[in-house]
Amino acid sequence: MQFLPRPGTPAFGLLRPSGSSAAFAILLLTATAVGATSHYDRIQCLGCHGGDSREVVDPETGERRDVALDMARYRHGAHRALDCLACHERGFRSFPHNAKKPLTCMECHPREEAEGREATFDFRRWERQFKDSIHFTRHKKRFNCGECHNPHYFRVAEELGAPPEIIDTHNRWCLRCHKERAGRFPLSNPADPDMVGAHAWLPHTALHLRETRCVECHTSNAAPVSHDLLIWDEAKRDCVICHSRDTVLQRTLYRHHPEVPARLGFTNTAVLQDGYVMAANRNRYLDLLFYLVVGLAFLYVFGHAGIRWRRRRRGLSGGGGRQ
Ligand code: HEC
Ligand code: HEC
Ligand code: HEC
Ligand code: HEC
Ligand code: HEC
Ligand code: HEC
Numbered sequence: 277m278q279f280l281p282r283p284g285t286p287a288f289g290l291l292r293p294s295g296s297s298a299a300f301a302i303l304l305l306t307a308t309a310v311g312a313t314s315h316y317d318r319i320q321c322l323g324c325h326g327g328d329s330r331e332v333v334d335p336e337t338g339e340r341r342d343v344a345l346d347m348a349r350y351r352h353g354a355h356r357a358l359d360c361l362a363c364h365e366r367g368f369r370s371f372p373h374n375a376k377k378p379l380t381c382m383e384c385h386p387r388e389e390a391e392g393r394e395a396t397f398d399f400r401r402w403e404r405q406f407k408d409s410i411h412f413t414r415h416k417k418r419f420n421c422g423e424c425h426n427p428h429y430f431r432v433a434e435e436l437g438a439p440p441e442i443i444d445t446h447n448r449w450c451l452r453c454h455k456e457r458a459g460r461f462p463l464s465n466p467a468d469p470d471m472v473g474a475h476a477w478l479p480h481t482a483l484h485l486r487e488t489r490c491v492e493c494h495t496s497n498a499a500p501v502s503h504d505l506l507i508w509d510e511a512k513r514d515c516v517i518c519h520s521r522d523t524v525l526q527r528t529l530y531r532h533h534p535e536v537p538a539r540l541g542f543t544n545t546a547v548l549q550d551g552y553v554m555a556a557n558r559n560r561y562l563d564l565l566f567y568l569v570v571g572l573a574f575l576y577v578f579g580h581a582g583i584r585w586r587r588r589r590r591g592l593s594g595g596g597g598r599q
């Protein structure tokens with residue numbers, strides 16, 4: 277069955293090329309005549325899946341679902357240049373098409389022709405690591421890359437910009453399932469979904485969960501991006517992975533943010549841009565001042581003790597003479 281977008285649907289507003297709508301209508305007709313071009317396909321889909329909200333009701337369960345795409349976010353995503361049918365390849369031209377399967381990440385990636393940043397991504401290693409994780413070993417049928425990475429809106433860390441934005445985005449991927457007891461998502465772990473409770477050993481728990489990424493403690497960090505999942509007693513609880521001069525944050529979260537020239541003698545200056553992290557942000561001059569003060573204190577104590585000792589010895593030998 278062929279479906280055409282209704283004039284006046286949000287799709288027309290969203291994708292109308294410059295020029296009058298009459299010219300656009302002609303363009304549409306031409307596109308139909310020559311056999312749908314890919315640009316035309318996207319408009320078809322958006323006729324029903326564009327706009328603010330497109331709720332559908334399952335006739336059997338009565339469950340409501342929103343099948344609308346947020347095109348503003350789509351246009352910022354890694355796949356903004358792709359047409360809907362690139363992934364929704366099979367079965368989406370006919371209707372209904374809700375039981376059809378789109379292509380998954382690993383069916384396209386790694387792409388041989390990829391260049392630049394994408395070519396440096398280690399898709400195969402990440403897939404191996406993911407397949408060894410409890411997410412996959414226990415939930416093979418349901419869990420795939422798409423549970424964390426929505427192909428419509430996914431953006432790489434470098435594109436996300438500032439680290440606070442990266443923390444927010446990456447943690448949101450996990451919190452989608454690990455947030456609250458009555459999780460909305462069918463894969464939520466009913467065992468202990470209260471994050472603050474599960475991390476009560478960590479001081480300032482809420483602050484840490486907000487200002488650091490889950491993956492900092494729940495992956496090995498063997499490479500800047502890892503998809504292995506450390507669970508239970510494997511997960512890291514050492515303060516020094518972050519609170520030390522050799523902080524992991526500089527290698528992972530801040531990997532696209534090289535150190536800015538050391539001003540006033542601070543270490544890990546990129547990290548310092550977003551807040552002070554004890555022991556990671558050390559100050560050379562303060563350290564020197566500290567050593568100096570401690571040094572002087574030692575000098576004072578030992579010097580004083582030395583003088584007293586010599587005085588006593590002198591006093592003792594003098595006293596012996598008098599006896
Ligand atoms: C005539 C309107 C219409 C057009 C055009 C249309 N769809 Fe749909 N689509 C729907 C409706 C309605 C549903 C929900 C069906 C259901 O759940 O029974 C749906 C469901 C889907 C789903 C599954 C959603 C889910 O969660 O189950 C996907 C994926 C999808 N469409 C992709 C596309 C793509 C890609 C195109 C363009 C090639 C497209 N659709 C064109 C109306 C349309
Ligand atoms: C990079 C691949 C890719 C592209 C490009 C893509 N999709 Fe999808 N889409 C998917 C995958 C994978 C799913 C299944 C997600 C899931 O099962 O959770 C999906 C799900 C959907 C759904 C179901 C509801 C939802 O949001 O999960 C709709 C509707 C949909 N796509 C429409 C579109 C439309 C319209 C376009 C073009 C503007 C498009 N898709 C482009 C991969 C893609
Ligand atoms: C239909 C095949 C297809 C599927 C499925 C697909 N991609 Fe892509 N992906 C592409 C293409 C093509 C590009 C290059 C786009 C461009 O150059 O504008 C790309 C680009 C990328 C990039 C590089 C973006 C950048 O900013 O450098 C990443 C990362 C990526 N995809 C990850 C994923 C992930 C994660 C999934 C699964 C959720 C996925 N892809 C699914 C085809 C696909
Ligand atoms: C449990 C959630 C989860 C699953 C499942 C998952 N990822 Fe990721 N992925 C993440 C997180 C979190 C990051 C950010 C890691 C980082 O930047 O250190 C990430 C980062 C990425 C990146 C971007 C790297 C960058 O520089 O921004 C790509 C590409 C990617 N994953 C692909 C995949 C592929 C392919 C799969 C399936 C084989 C997959 N992911 C499965 C959570 C997941
Ligand atoms: C789609 C839902 C979903 C997403 C997204 C998700 N998880 Fe999970 N996660 C689960 C489920 C379900 C389990 C329970 C596995 C089991 O025991 O059967 C689990 C287990 C875990 C465990 C094991 C500990 C325990 O007691 O259950 C850790 C740690 C964990 N996830 C961390 C993460 C991190 C970090 C992220 C983000 C990178 C993430 N998860 C993303 C669903 C999810
Ligand atoms: C400072 C390091 C650290 C950070 C940050 C962190 N975790 Fe944990 N997490 C741990 C450790 C260690 C444990 C094991 C606790 C235990 O044994 O009681 C744990 C336990 C868990 C569990 C299992 C709970 C249970 O009782 O079964 C889940 C799920 C989990 N974390 C998810 C997350 C998510 C999601 C985030 C990000 C919002 C996150 N963690 C951030 C270190 C951390």
Ligand code: HEC
Pocket residue numbers: 477478479480483484487488489492493513514515516517518519550551552553554
């Ligand atoms: C994953 C990295 C990470 C780990 C692990 C970690 N911290 Fe932190 N911690 C941070 C960051 C980042 C901040 C700065 C938060 C902010 O104020 O922006 C911080 C802040 C703090 C603060 C200051 C809180 C405040 O009110 O300003 C204390 C105290 C602290 N951490 C103690 C600890 C202790 C003790 C441990 C080990 C049990 C620990 N942290 C483990 C990253 C970490």
